[in-house]
Amino acid sequence: MVDKIVKCFLIVIACAFALLMLGLPLAAVATYALREGYGVFIAAITDPYALSALRLTLLTTVISVSVNTVFGLFAAWALTRFSFKGRSLLTTVMDIPFAVSPVIAGLVFILVFGRIGWAAPVLSFLNLKIVFALPGIVLATIFVTFPFVSRELIPVLNARGVAEEEAAALMGASGWKIFFRITLPHIKWALMYGVILCSARALGEFGAVSVVSGHLRGKTNTLPLHVEVLFGEFHLTAAFAVSSILMLIAILTLILKTVVEVKGKKEGASAIVELKGKNEGANAIVELNGIKEGSSV
Amino acid sequence: MKKQSKPARIIIAALAAAIMLSSISGCGQTSASAGQSPKAPVEITNVSYDPTRELYEAYNKVFQAYWKAEADQDVTIVQSHGGSGKQARSVLEGNEADVVTLALEYDIAELEKGGLIEPGWVNEFEKNSAPYTSTIVFLVRKDNPKNIEDWDDIVVPGIEVITPDPKTSGGARWNFLAAWAFALKLYSGDEAQTTQFLKDLYTNVSVLDSGARGSTTTFVENGKGDVLLAWENEAFLSLKEHPGEFEIVTPSVSILAQPSVAIVDEVAKKRGTEEIAKAYLQHLYSDEAQKLAGENYYRPSNTAILQEFSSTFDLSLELVEIDKDFGGWEAATAKFFADDAIFDQIYEQ
Amino acid sequence: MGAFGKRGKARVIPGFGLSMGITVSMVSLIVIVPMLSILVILSGMSLADIWKAATERKVLAAYWVSLSASFIAAVVNSVFGVILAWCLVRYKFPGRRLLDGFIELPFALPTAVAGIALTTLCLPDGWIGRLFTGFGISISYTRIGITVALIFIGIPFVVRSVQPVLEKLGPECEEAAQMLGASKTRTFFKVIFPEIMPAALTGFGLAFARGLGEYGSVIFIAGNIPYKTQIVPLLIMSKLEQFNYGDAAAIALVMILFSFFILFAINLAQSKISKAEKG
Numbered sequence: 001m002v003d004k005i006v007k008c009f010l011i012v013i014a015c016a017f018a019l020l021m022l023g024l025p026l027a028a029v030a031t032y033a034l035r036e037g038y039g040v041f042i043a044a045i046t047d048p049y050a051l052s053a054l055r056l057t058l059l060t061t062v063i064s065v066s067v068n069t070v071f072g073l074f075a076a077w078a079l080t081r082f083s084f085k086g087r088s089l090l091t092t093v094m095d096i097p098f099a100v101s102p103v104i105a106g107l108v109f110i111l112v113f114g115r116i117g118w119a120a121p122v123l124s125f126l127n128l129k130i131v132f133a134l135p136g137i138v139l140a141t142i143f144v145t146f147p148f149v150s151r152e153l154i155p156v157l158n159a160r161g162v163a164e165e166e167a168a169a170l171m172g173a174s175g176w177k178i179f180f181r182i183t184l185p186h187i188k189w190a191l192m193y194g195v196i197l198c199s200a201r202a203l204g205e206f207g208a209v210s211v212v213s214g215h216l217r218g219k220t221n222t223l224p225l226h227v228e229v230l231f232g233e234f235h236l237t238a239a240f241a242v243s244s245i246l247m248l249i250a251i252l253t254l255i256l257k258t259v260v261e262v263k264g265k266k267e268g269a270s271a272i273v274e275l276k277g278k279n280e281g282a283n284a285i286v287e288l289n290g291i292k293e294g295s296s297v
Numbered sequence: 298m299k300k301q302s303k304p305a306r307i308i309i310a311a312l313a314a315a316i317m318l319s320s321i322s323g324c325g326q327t328s329a330s331a332g333q334s335p336k337a338p339v340e341i342t343n344v345s346y347d348p349t350r351e352l353y354e355a356y357n358k359v360f361q362a363y364w365k366a367e368a369d370q371d372v373t374i375v376q377s378h379g380g381s382g383k384q385a386r387s388v389l390e391g392n393e394a395d396v397v398t399l400a401l402e403y404d405i406a407e408l409e410k411g412g413l414i415e416p417g418w419v420n421e422f423e424k425n426s427a428p429y430t431s432t433i434v435f436l437v438r439k440d441n442p443k444n445i446e447d448w449d450d451i452v453v454p455g456i457e458v459i460t461p462d463p464k465t466s467g468g469a470r471w472n473f474l475a476a477w478a479f480a481l482k483l484y485s486g487d488e489a490q491t492t493q494f495l496k497d498l499y500t501n502v503s504v505l506d507s508g509a510r511g512s513t514t515t516f517v518e519n520g521k522g523d524v525l526l527a528w529e530n531e532a533f534l535s536l537k538e539h540p541g542e543f544e545i546v547t548p549s550v551s552i553l554a555q556p557s558v559a560i561v562d563e564v565a566k567k568r569g570t571e572e573i574a575k576a577y578l579q580h581l582y583s584d585e586a587q588k589l590a591g592e593n594y595y596r597p598s599n600t601a602i603l604q605e606f607s608s609t610f611d612l613s614l615e616l617v618e619i620d621k622d623f624g625g626w627e628a629a630t631a632k633f634f635a636d637d638a639i640f641d642q643i644y645e646q
Numbered sequence: 647m648g649a650f651g652k653r654g655k656a657r658v659i660p661g662f663g664l665s666m667g668i669t670v671s672m673v674s675l676i677v678i679v680p681m682l683s684i685l686v687i688l689s690g691m692s693l694a695d696i697w698k699a700a701t702e703r704k705v706l707a708a709y710w711v712s713l714s715a716s717f718i719a720a721v722v723n724s725v726f727g728v729i730l731a732w733c734l735v736r737y738k739f740p741g742r743r744l745l746d747g748f749i750e751l752p753f754a755l756p757t758a759v760a761g762i763a764l765t766t767l768c769l770p771d772g773w774i775g776r777l778f779t780g781f782g783i784s785i786s787y788t789r790i791g792i793t794v795a796l797i798f799i800g801i802p803f804v805v806r807s808v809q810p811v812l813e814k815l816g817p818e819c820e821e822a823a824q825m826l827g828a829s830k831t832r833t834f835f836k837v838i839f840p841e842i843m844p845a846a847l848t849g850f851g852l853a854f855a856r857g858l859g860e861y862g863s864v865i866f867i868a869g870n871i872p873y874k875t876q877i878v879p880l881l882i883m884s885k886l887e888q889f890n891y892g893d894a895a896a897i898a899l900v901m902i903l904f905s906f907f908i909l910f911a912i913n914l915a916q917s918k919i920s921k922a923e924k925g
Binding site: 380382383386389407462464465502503504505506507515519520521636641644645 | 702703704765766769770771786787865869870871872873876880883884886887888889890893
């Protein structure tokens with residue numbers, strides 16, 4: 001009886017909190033987006049500036065996520081497959097973007113590539129434009145999403161150990177072969193999870209991009225920046241309409257993420273059963289048991 | 298390593314493709330309308346301050362038509378808006394603007410110091426390169442429930458004032474100086490009392506947005522505060538956007554706000570857009586553009602056209618001037634807005 | 647974990663050079679070189695100037711606003727995060743999966759969108775704000791508003807740190823304790839709490855660090871009044887807009903040190919966890 005009351009109480013608290021903090025903002029965006037009818041909504045999201053902002057945002061996301069994915073894979077490989085001096089230092093440095101304010105992230109790129117930055121003479125010699133143009137926006141986005149993919153991969157790779165890869169390597173398989181045949185199948189869900197989180201963050205980045213963008217309409221305004229522009233133009237409804245597009249993308253991302261998570265978990269579980277059943281890879285089982293029981297090992 | 302190169306090449310190719318894609322779509326925009334016109338279409342960038350969004354949206358259309366007739370060339374104008382200081386900073390840091398149309402002469406002077414604009418720009422166009430002027434007024438809620446008539450009504454406790462941050466907003470500096478001018482007159486030149494007046498005023502400020510438009514949104518859309526210290530044009534625009542919700546109150550003393558325009562010589566030279574940039578700013582003085590300024594609630598600098606709008610603007614308002622009454626922006630900035638200057642002191646203690 | 651063949655042995659697995667090369671050059675290009683530019687700017691200033699810029703009274707007040715708001719937000723998130731994680735792991739109820747899926751919403755939702763949505767909600771006549779107007783409390787443009795925004799963006803951290811620990815713990819532990827005669831509350835505080843404490847701390851630290859630097863969602867709701875509602879990221883922006891790069895860099899450096907300290911504390915907590923696990 002007491003159990004039930006406690007259970008209900010906790011669930012109510014949890015749900016109330018989630019509803020208040022997560023549900024209400026969503027509801028507010030949706031309501032405000034549609035408060036002046038569908039006509040205004042459609043007009044706002046098909047506005048040429050909105051569309052060019054959407055295109056820029058998507059392009060930025062695709063580039064920065066691909067770069068971070070490639071980097072994340074290499075970094076996770078380097079950090080989990082080898083031991084070397086300064087490994088923990090490297091891990092910490094990679095985490096810096098987590099801890100640094102997006103504003104500072106934008107600032108540092110200005111200080112390097114801006115007209116007053118120390119790389120400016122080189123850039124003007126090469127006639128290259130980094131900040132206040134696409135490359136700057138991409139760089140800032142890569143910076144803020146830098147650790148996302150590798151962070152998801154490292155724990156999985158650590159937990160798996162290196163036995164299989166070592167065995168394959170001893171049998172003479174090339175690095176790429178080992179990676180594609182052995183490592184990748186095991187980390188694919190974690191990889192997808194990381195890519196999804198990374199994309200979500202890249203799509204919505206505001207602070208850092210706002211510093212390096214220059215806010216040129218139709219050129220360097222990303223969708224989140226466009227929301228701010230509309231917010232400042234007495235177009236509150238339009239701002240919410242564009243927001244709702246970003247919100248829809250966010251919700252889709254979350255659904256995708258949940259699917260990946262569930263699939264990943266299922267596959268992970270069946271892999272364990274398989275391993276146990278076939279009595280193969282004793283190392284792996286020891287590993288898994290080690291994680292599960294923790295203190296008993 | 299050698300036998301690993303195939304997948305490596307795939308990855309590099311994929312990255313290259315991504316970069317190619319980006320450059321193609323980047324170019325796509327500028328070359329879209331090429332073809333029919335004898336001269337290649339040109340693109341110029343106008344980096345402006347917050348409240349001019351509507352003005353330049355209208356003016357750019359006028360200028361496009363004018364330039365098509367005059368030079369038979371299509372022109373695209375890319376706009377950017379934000380707090381005046383923020384916009385000047387982005388240009389200084391490499392945001393390539395062909396022209397800047399900012400809220401303060403001071404912000405453009407910063408660009409001159411940074412070597413982007415050649416000295417003497419103030420006299421490049423008529424009227425100190427200020428094609429339109431404005432002033433600072435109060436925007437209050439309907440029927441003026443707090444009975445705000447003049448500056449001394451907004452320093453009493455219980456009034457909630459909305460104004461942007463003078464550190465970052467041009468409009469906010471005009472607001473500050475207008476209030477200063479009023480108080481200085483009230484206390485017949487006693488600066489200690491005047492400072493206290495400003496202190497009381499800023500004690501009543503509940504939100505200090507970074508730009509003028511942010512403050513307007515806070516007051517108008519978000520319903521915060523009893524009075525908004527606003528650009529006259531911004532106040533009129535709010536009336537237009539939300540009819541019947543607000544009223545404009547003109548204080549007894551205000552300031553002649555002269556937003557300045559200039560060609561960013563370094564960029565225009567590099568891009569070869571000097572001629573069109575000059576024409577773009579020069580055409581702001583044409584009758585057509587002056588009327589447009591009036592319709593967008595800026596006071597046209599052309600006095601004849603200004604008279605046409607005498608029913609809109611309170612032309613009898615006493616206006617102090619930055620050069621005459623404050624010794625120019627350089628001096629005013631050092632005295633009021635620099636670090637540890639009067640504005641900072643107001644917030645200390 | 648997984649320490650096979652790592653100690654001193656010749657490297658069996660290929661690809662060390664390539665992967666290390668790419669990792670180190672990317673880290674240098676994206677993180678180290680840009681971050682060093684802060685030091686480059688600071689190197690042009692005297693120590694006294696840096697100290698003055700970083701400890702100006704207005705700046706100190708902004709640190710305080712940022713630190714206190716993120717701290718409170720992180721505490722709130724720790725409490726509700728543990729409850730949320732507990733419910734998600736231990737109870738079955740309708741909508742559980744939905745709730746679980748939406749925990750990461752603050753990650754996925756652009757901060758600007760969150761900012762304008764929260765501001766609108768918290769206005770005196772907004773859905774949330776109106777409940778408090780009666781008590782004379784205003785949320786938007788006050789420190790409360792800043793804290794609300796920071797709570798929003800920090801939600802996932804504690805939940806996602808605690809959840810796996812609870813999953814691993816399983817109900818067996820509690821059942822055993824109860825069979826030995828411990829009461830429910832006693833079980834919770836003596837058995838479960840110590841287990842999830844380190845994870846909750848990690849989540850707390852991450853939420854805290856994230857809150858310190860948050861910009862997008864806060865700028866719409868923060869009043870930006872010096873000494874009262876001016877947060878550090880906004881102050882940095884303000885310094886930049888006054889062309890004062892030195893001061894901005896000095897303040898940025900202090901913020902980075904704060905965050906580093908927090909990250910360091912997290913790593914310490916984490917290494918304690920793994921030590922405890924190895925027992």
